Amino acid sequence: MKMKTAPMGWNSWDCYGAAVTEDIVRRNAEFMAEHLKEYGWEYIVVDIQWYEPYAATNEYHPFADVVMDEYGRLLPAVNRFPSAANGAGFGPLAEYVHSLGLKFGIHIMRGIPRQAVHQNTKIMNSDRHAREIAKTNSICAWNTDMYGVDPEKDGAREYYNSIFELYASWGVDFIKCDDIARELPHEESELIMLSKALHGCGRPMVLSLSPGPALLEKAELYKQISNMWRITDDFWDKWELLYDMFSRAEKWCTHAGAGHWPDADMLPVGPIRQVYDVNNWTNFTQDEQITMLTLWSIMRSPLMLGGELTGFDEFTMNLVTNSEILAMHANARHSHQVWRREIDGIEHALWIAADTKGGYYVAVFNLGDKDSDISIPLADLEIYDGVNGTELWSGEHVEEQKSLSVSLKSHGARAYHFTYN
Amino acid sequence: MKMKTAPMGWNSWDCYGAAVTEDIVRRNAEFMAEHLKEYGWEYIVVDIQWYEPYAATNEYHPFADVVMDEYGRLLPAVNRFPSAANGAGFGPLAEYVHSLGLKFGIHIMRGIPRQAVHQNTKIMNSDRHAREIAKTNSICAWNTDMYGVDPEKDGAREYYNSIFELYASWGVDFIKCDDIARELPHEESELIMLSKALHGCGRPMVLSLSPGPALLEKAELYKQISNMWRITDDFWDKWELLYDMFSRAEKWCTHAGAGHWPDADMLPVGPIRQVYDVNNWTNFTQDEQITMLTLWSIMRSPLMLGGELTGFDEFTMNLVTNSEILAMHANARHSHQVWRREIDGIEHALWIAADTKGGYYVAVFNLGDKDSDISIPLADLEIYDGVNGTELWSGEHVEEQKSLSVSLKSHGARAYHFTYN
C-alpha cells in the first residue's frame, strides 16, 4: 500500500492493554465516525491478546490457553468479542467498522502459537505440521504466546499465507505486527516472508511493525516491506520519553515518505490506562501534548490515539482536530531538524519542512524547564525575504523581516505555516 | 561432595548421542567393571534425552513428546529402558550398576519440561503449578524440551527439590546438568537454587555443569557449587579443538582442586558416533590421543570415556589403563604451563606439577606439524640438581643434569615423573 499520508486512528492499547472488548471497540468506532472522521481519523485497531479469554490488564498470562482453529490460527475470544461466535472471527466487527466509514485493524505477534506447536496442528494447504515450522530457539522476550517460524522450512510460507488469508476474509485493513521491528537481523527473513504473505493475500492492508527501537541501518528494508515501524520502545505519558523522541526523530526524519513512515508510537492523550483505574488521565501537560502533536505532525509520524475517545475533553478534542496541524501532517515534505541548542541556557529545537505548494512549515520547541522568549534569525532557516503566515495553535498572523520572535512555555511548542514572499 | 580425584567414567554421548538404550549402558558397565574398574574408572553416565521415546541420533526432535510423571518430572522412556517400567525409573538400572561396584549418573537439562508447563502440572509438595514457576523467556538455544525455572517464584524450590528427591530415590550418583554452565550471569540464581536442591537431597551426587565455555570470571562460583564445569563447547576428535584446549587449560589450571575441576570434556577415543555408522572410529591419531590423555591428566580434568568400551582395541586399552598417567591424574598438584613457544619454528608447550611426595611431573607437547628433537634447560623448570625418573608412556628411565632431551612426534607428547635428587 502506498498511502499519501501517514495512518491516523485509534488503538486500544494505551487505555485497555490486553483486555479490550468488542463493546469498547464499537463505542470508540462510533465516536470516531461521528466526531473525528471528518478530520482524517479512520483506523480502529484492536491491540494484543484478543485471542486470550482471560486477559484483564496490560500484563500477559504466561503460557495462557489461547483460542485457535484447527490450523493453529488464532481466533477472537468469544467471551470478549461475542460477534466472533460460530467461527465468524473478526468478520462481523470489521463489517460494522466499515459500515461507519472507517477501517479495521488488528494486532498480531510474529510466529505461530506455542499451543499449536504443542498440539502439532496441521498447516493449512500443506502436509506439514506446526512442530515442523516452529523456529526452536525463537521466542518473544516478553510474551509466551508464540514461537517464531523458520522461513527455511516447508510449510512456513503456507502458514503465513493461511493467516493473512483469514484476516483478509474478515476484512482487516491494518496489521500491527509485534515482536518483529527490533528483532533484526536475526529474524529478518521471517519479517520478509510475513510481508510477502500480507502483500499477496489479495486485500490491501497497512503493515505496522513493533516494537521499537527499529534499527536505523535497516531503514531501507523497513521502507520497502512495511508502511510504518516503531522508532522507540513503548511510548507513554512521561516527559523523558517525549524529550528522547527528538533525538530519534532527527535521525529518522528523512525516511518518511509516501507509504513509509517512522512511527513515534501512540498518542497517550485523554483517558488512558482505564483498565487499572477509570479515573486515569494522561500525565502530559497541555504544553507537552502540543509539543507531541507538533513533532509527530511535522515529522509525519502515524497518529494513533491511545485514549478512550468518548471521554475526550474539549482540550483534547481541539488538540486532535486542529485542521492546520493535520494539514502539516499531510503535506509536510523533507522535514528535518535545523538545529538543537541552548538559547539563554534553555534547550530549544527548530524544525522545518516544505509544503507542497512552495510554502513551508516551521516548528519551534522549548525542551527546557523554564519558559522562554527567543528570537530566531530567519537566516537560520535560509529565509532572506521575510515570512508571512500563521501560528497554527493560536491562529495568530505572523509577518517578520529578519527574525522570528517566539514565546514558549517550558516543554511547549509553536508551529508556523509560511508562504514565500 | 569433596572427592580427592577428578571423576573417571564413561558417558554415552560420544558414541550414542540422544539414542542410548539400557542394553548399551549395561554392556558398557559390565565391561568397565571387568576391565577398567581396577584402574579407577567408576562412573557410568546416561546422557541426554533418556525421556524421549524416539530419539535416534545426536539430533533432537523439536517439541518432541517426553515421558514424565504427574508432577512434571521426567522419566526414562520404557521402550528404551525396559527396567523403568511400572514407574521404577532408573532405579533398577542404577541398582545393577551399583551391583558391579560402579556408580551411576544421568544427564539433565536446566528447567522444567515445556510439556509440563503446557499441561500445567502440579508441583510436588506445593500448591503451585508448572506455569507459575516457568521463566517465560528462558529457553535453551539448541533444545526445545525445557523452560527455565524462575527462582523468584513460589514453587520453584519445591520443583527442584522434587526432581533431586526422585533421582536420589533411584540411586543416582552423578548429575550432568546441561544448558547451564555458560548461561551466566543471567541464569546464575537458577544454578545456585539447583545446586542447593542437589546438595540437600540426602544422597551425595557429583554435580557436573555443561556446556562450556564456562566463564573464567565465575571460577569461584563454579568451585563452590559444583564439582566440574566445562571449559569449552563440545569437544570432538579434531586437532583444532585439542590445540585450542591448551589455551583454555592454561587459564583454568589453577582452579583444579579437591572436589572441583575444570572439565575439558569427554575423551572421544575408540569407536564413537556409532549411532551414525557402526564403523566409525576416532579421527585422532595415536599421538594426538597421547597428547590428550597427558594434558587432561596433568591438568586434572575429569576423564570420561566417550567410545563404546567393548570395542576398544589394544592401543586404546593401553591408553586408558596406563597406571603412571592415572597416578599423575590423581596426584598432580599446582599444575600449570611453564611456557608455550616456538623452538626451531615448531610450537611447543611445557607443563609442570608437583606430586604429593616432593617429586614432580613434567609434560612436553609438540603442537606443530613436524616432529621435533628439542632440549629443555632444566633451569626453565627451576631444577638445578638434575632429574631422575621415568617417561610415563614409554617407561624409559631418564636421568639428566642440565637439560632434558625430548623427541616428539608432531601433535605428540611426553610425560615425566621425577623425584628430587
Added chain:
Amino acid sequence: MKMKTAPMGWNSWDCYGAAVTEDIVRRNAEFMAEHLKEYGWEYIVVDIQWYEPYAATNEYHPFADVVMDEYGRLLPAVNRFPSAANGAGFGPLAEYVHSLGLKFGIHIMRGIPRQAVHQNTKIMNSDRHAREIAKTNSICAWNTDMYGVDPEKDGAREYYNSIFELYASWGVDFIKCDDIARELPHEESELIMLSKALHGCGRPMVLSLSPGPALLEKAELYKQISNMWRITDDFWDKWELLYDMFSRAEKWCTHAGAGHWPDADMLPVGPIRQVYDVNNWTNFTQDEQITMLTLWSIMRSPLMLGGELTGFDEFTMNLVTNSEILAMHANARHSHQVWRREIDGIEHALWIAADTKGGYYVAVFNLGDKDSDISIPLADLEIYDGVNGTELWSGEHVEEQKSLSVSLKSHGARAYHFTYN
C-alpha cells in the same frame, strides 16, 4: 560568517601536495578570475606546509625546520613565496588575489610549532612561553610540526589570538584548520578556543575543519563554531571513495544550511598530483565526475577544485561551469536521499531537494557496474500532479505524469529541476 552558499574555490593540495609555490597560486588565481569567477568560484587556498622551505611532494619531512617569527608564529618560506620577504608574510599574495576580485585562504595545523616549544619562544601579548602552553601528549598522528595547545593554560588564548591577528593583518579570508575535525572529544576545548580566536580577530574568515571523518554526534558543535567540516578522510579519484560518500551524505545532509556545510572534500578533477608527474590526470571517468558534481551540489557540500586550473580541458570546464548545477548547489534546500536500493539488480540512489521558489531538484544515481534504464514512480517522490522541467547535464526538457524514465551509465547520474504543475 553566515554565507548563503557553500564556499567554492581552488585548493593546492590535490595537485601540489605540500610543495605549492607562489607562482602556482598566482597562475591559478588568474585563471579563476578570468574563467571561473563569473560562475561563483572565488576562494584560492594555499594548503599545508607553506612554512617548510624544502617540502617537495605530498609527504612531510619529519621534524623539519620551519619558518616562524619570534612569537612562534609560522611564516611562509620565502624561497617558495618570494613576496613574503622582509616579514611581509602572505600579505602581498593576498593583496594580489584580492585585486583579482577573489578571496585568499591558507591551511593551518591545530597547535603551536614544536620548534617554538623547543626554543621556548615568547607568547605575544603574554608573559608566558611556548613550553607552558603546549599540551604535552597532544600530537598529530601524521605530521610532526606541532604540539596541541592546552586551553587550560595561561597564555593559550593569547597564542591563538596572536596567530589570527597575524592572518587578519595579511588579509586572509579562509582558514582550513587541520588535525582537528575528528580529534573530538579529546581536543574539543582547543577547537572551541581556536574558533573564538578566529571569530574575534576582526576580519571575517571562513573556518574549514579537517580531516574527516567528523563525528555525527558532534554535528551541532561543528555547525555552531565552524563553516564546514570534512565528513570523510581524504577523498581521491577512486570509485570506492565516491561510492562510500553516498552513505556519509545520507547521514549528514540535514546538517547543511546557511553558514554551515558538511564537506565532502576537494574535487580531484583535471590535472592532479602533478608534483609527482606532470602527466597525471584524474582517474575518475566522466560519468563518475558527473556523479560527483551532482552529489556534492544537491547535498550542498563546499566545492573546492583540486586540479591545476590552467590545464582543464573542455569536459572539465563544462563540468564546473554548468550554471544549472551550480544553481542547484546554491538553492537546494532540505536535501535528502529518498531511497537507495537495487533495481534490476543494480544499485541506485534517489535524492530530492526543494528549491527556494516552490520547485524541486531530483538526482538519480547508478551506483552499479552496468548501465541501466529505470522508471521511477513519481509517487516515490510524493509527486502526484506530474513533473515539468529540465535534466541539468543534458539540458533536455522532461515532462511526465506518472513516472520518470531514466537512462544511466554505470557510475553515472542525472539531475533534474522541476517546477510544480
Added chain:
Amino acid sequence: MKMKTAPMGWNSWDCYGAAVTEDIVRRNAEFMAEHLKEYGWEYIVVDIQWYEPYAATNEYHPFADVVMDEYGRLLPAVNRFPSAANGAGFGPLAEYVHSLGLKFGIHIMRGIPRQAVHQNTKIMNSDRHAREIAKTNSICAWNTDMYGVDPEKDGAREYYNSIFELYASWGVDFIKCDDIARELPHEESELIMLSKALHGCGRPMVLSLSPGPALLEKAELYKQISNMWRITDDFWDKWELLYDMFSRAEKWCTHAGAGHWPDADMLPVGPIRQVYDVNNWTNFTQDEQITMLTLWSIMRSPLMLGGELTGFDEFTMNLVTNSEILAMHANARHSHQVWRREIDGIEHALWIAADTKGGYYVAVFNLGDKDSDISIPLADLEIYDGVNGTELWSGEHVEEQKSLSVSLKSHGARAYHFTYN
C-alpha cells in the same frame, strides 16, 4: 639473565621522585650493604630523570632541557650527580656501589630524546641522524622527554646498541625501562629491538619493564625478552591498590619462574615521598604491610624497597629481614590462589605454593574490614595427612590434623611453611 630468585633492592622513586641525587643513592647503598645485604637485598636503582638538572619533585618539567652527549645519549646531570663530571657518567657511582658488594641500576625511557631529534644529532656508529629514526607519532602520554624509535629505520638498531654500550661501560647491572610494558602491541617491535640490544651489549643486565598493567595475552613475550614486568599501574600505600593486587596476582602467578617475574611494583614502606615532606611515612598499617610482603613473596614478585632506608624503624626492618618470608620468596614454586571467598561475611584469600624440598607454603589473607577467626579445612589444600610447621611472621609452631585455625586482623595475613608428614 636467568637468575634463580626475583630481584631484591632499593629504588629511589617512592621517596625521591624525579629528584634523586648522588648523596641519597650513596647513603642508601651504604645502609643496604651494612644492614640488608646479608638478607639478599642487592640492587640500588636510580629512577627517572637523572638527566634533568632541575627536577625537584615527582612531577616532570614539560619539554625540559636534558643533558646528553653528541650522539643523543642521556647523561647524568652533574649538579645532581657530581661524580658524573667530565663525561664519567654513572661510572664512578656504579663503581662505588659495586665496592659495597651491591649492584647498580638505572631507569630509562623508551626512545630517543626529543632534544636529540630537534638538534638532529648523529647516531653513533651510523651515518644516520636522530630525525631519521624517530617514530613520528610515538610519544609517552605522561612525559615529554622522548620520541619512540622506529625499528624499521636504518640507524635504529645502532642507536639502541649505542646506549646499552654506554650503560655497560658505566657498569650498569639493572635497567628499568619505562613507557614500554603496556605499550603493546603498537610498540612491540621497539621493545624487541631494545631487548636484543641490551642482551647483546656484553654485560649482563636485568631488564625490568614499566609501567603496568602489562597485557596478560603477551605473557610469553615478556617472559622471553625481559626479567620482570609491571602488572599494575604505579602502586602506592593505599589499601585499594593492595586489594586490587590480589586479582592481578591470581592471573599472573603461573608466569613466575627462573629469570622472569610478574612485578607487583615497589614496596612503599617506611619514609616515603620525602621530596614533598620529610615527615611523610607510609600510610599502610602494619597489618597491610605484612599482607603486602606475604603476597609479594609467595607470588615471587621482585622486591624493591621504596622508602629511605636510613629512616627505617624497627618494625620496617623486621618486615624486610624476616628470613623465613624471604626464603618463601626464594623457594616458592607453582604458587597460586586456592580460593577467594567470603567466610562469615568477610572476604578471605588462600594461597599455596610448593617449596623445593617436598614441603609447601600456605598464605591466608583477610581482605575485609573486620578481624576474623576462621578454620580452613586441610582438604581445601588437598592435604589429608595433617600439617606440621611454622607461622612465619610469629614463629609459632603449628600442627593440625583436619583444619587450620587462623586468627587474622582486618587487612592482615598469615604465612605458613609446612613439611609433609
